[in-house]
Amino acid sequence: MTGRSARPKATMNETIPQLSSYDETSLDAAFATLGAEVRDETSTPHDAEAFRLRWLGRKQGRLKLVSDAWLKSAPAEARKPLGMRFNQLKQQIEAALAGATATPLASAKKAGIDITLPGAVRASGIQHPLLKTMNEIVAVFHHLGYSTALGPQVESDFYNFEALNFPPNHPARDTQDTLVVAGQQSRPSRDRLLMRTHTSPVQIRTMVAQAAPVRIVVPGKVHRNDAADATHSPVFHQVEGLCVDTNITFSDLKGTLDHAMKALFGSGVKTRFFPSFFPFTEPSADVQISCIFCAGKGCRKCKQSGWIELLGCGMVDPAVFASVDQQREAQGLPRAYGTAKISGFAFGMGVERIAMIQHGISDIGHFYSGDMRFLEQFA
Numbered sequence: 001m002t003g004r005s006a007r008p009k010a011t012m013n014e015t016i017p018q019l020s021s022y023d024e025t026s027l028d029a030a031f032a033t034l035g036a037e038v039r040d041e042t043s044t045p046h047d048a049e050a051f052r053l054r055w056l057g058r059k060q061g062r063l064k065l066v067s068d069a070w071l072k073s074a075p076a077e078a079r080k081p082l083g084m085r086f087n088q089l090k091q092q093i094e095a096a097l098a099g100a101t102a103t104p105l106a107s108a109k110k111a112g113i114d115i116t117l118p119g120a121v122r123a124s125g126i127q128h129p130l131l132k133t134m135n136e137i138v139a140v141f142h143h144l145g146y147s148t149a150l151g152p153q154v155e156s157d158f159y160n161f162e163a164l165n166f167p168p169n170h171p172a173r174d175t176q177d178t179l180v181v182a183g184q185q186s187r188p189s190r191d192r193l194l195m196r197t198h199t200s201p202v203q204i205r206t207m208v209a210q211a212a213p214v215r216i217v218v219p220g221k222v223h224r225n226d227a228a229d230a231t232h233s234p235v236f237h238q239v240e241g242l243c244v245d246t247n248i249t250f251s252d253l254k255g256t257l258d259h260a261m262k263a264l265f266g267s268g269v270k271t272r273f274f275p276s277f278f279p280f281t282e283p284s285a286d287v288q289i290s291c292i293f294c295a296g297k298g299c300r301k302c303k304q305s306g307w308i309e310l311l312g313c314g315m316v317d318p319a320v321f322a323s324v325d326q327q328r329e330a331q332g333l334p335r336a337y338g339t340a341k342i343s344g345f346a347f348g349m350g351v352e353r354i355a356m357i358q359h360g361i362s363d364i365g366h367f368y369s370g371d372m373r374f375l376e377q378f379a
């Protein structure tokens with residue numbers, strides 16, 4: 001018989017040296033030689049199939065020969081140490097083989113994949129344009145030291161209306177405008193549940209829970225029984241703001257909102273405040289910004305006025321503070337708002353309206369349609 005032939009060609013007449021002894025040291029040495037051979041053969045480019053045949057061939061593979069020459073004739077007490085080392089060698093061979101065949105190219109070929117075709121690109125998700133605008137607004141106020149407060153969408157009549165100084169027959173309480181939860185007739189009117197029509201109830205919830213100073217922004221969904229059209233949706237989003245501290249004035253309100261509008265629409269926009277009415281602020285104002293489409297010259301978007309109405313605001317009405325203190329007392333908390341020094345302002349803006357102006361979107365329905373052609377423009 002000849003000795004081992006030159007590698008890497010597989011030969012079928014391999015010989016396996018005789019084991020001199022079955023002690024641990026001899027076994028270790030014998031298997032180390034075989035392990036080194038495996039490493040040697042696979043450390044350079046090689047033919048994986050020839051390697052497989054040479055080591056794992058069923059009749060003449062080296063592993064089979066090792067088994068025949070060493071394992072079969074071994075005395076009973078040497079079987080275990082021999083078998084352990086044999087299995088390790090086998091694992092080493094199989095691992096080497098798996099490494100050789102698992103190249104990306106080889107596995108692709110095996111799976112019948114044409115790697116020259118262009119890949120399928122999975123689009124990564126983006127923030128919905130509404131959420132993006134909402135987060136932008138919130139971030140402007142976070143930078144001014146405000147924190148975020150949240151409240152429930154299913155709200156009680158008390159928080160949504162009564163505590164905010166809505167008189168009993170105020171039209172906003174009308175079921176024409178408010179979506180009410182069914183089956184509440186047996187409850188006292190202040191406990192009846194409804195879908196909140198604005199984020200202002202969170203003003204009350206926050207002040208009842210926490211003494212002044214308060215600086216919060218409240219992003220969230222609101223609901224109104226409005227027919228959907230190009231500018232209305234029965235479900236939409238608002239960001240509310242509330243700032244209460246000692247000696248807060250209307251000029252603080254003006255300065256804060258002027259800054260916020262410039263941060264959102266660019267430093268060139270101007271703001272103006274028009275007298276308005278909300279039951280929970282006094283005085284109240286509507287804030288307008290100079291039209292960002294025509295820079296105030298007058299165009300279709302601003303109905304030739306040069307101004308766009310954007311949000312409601314005002315100084316917190318003393319009746320609201322009184323109602324909050326009453327609630328606090330009922331809960332065993334000290335009064336904290338109805339003092340001469342405490343004052344504050346609040347504001348509320350529609351997220352859809354701001355996003356529509358930011359992006360020149362003329363139909364609110366696009367936000368909810370899920371149409372990828374629309375959404376992809378914000379990627």
Ligand code: PHE
Pocket residue numbers: 197198199200240241278281312313314346347348349
């Ligand atoms: N809640 C009012 C609305 O939905 C907006 C507003 C908030 C006005 C805060 C003044 C102060 O119309």
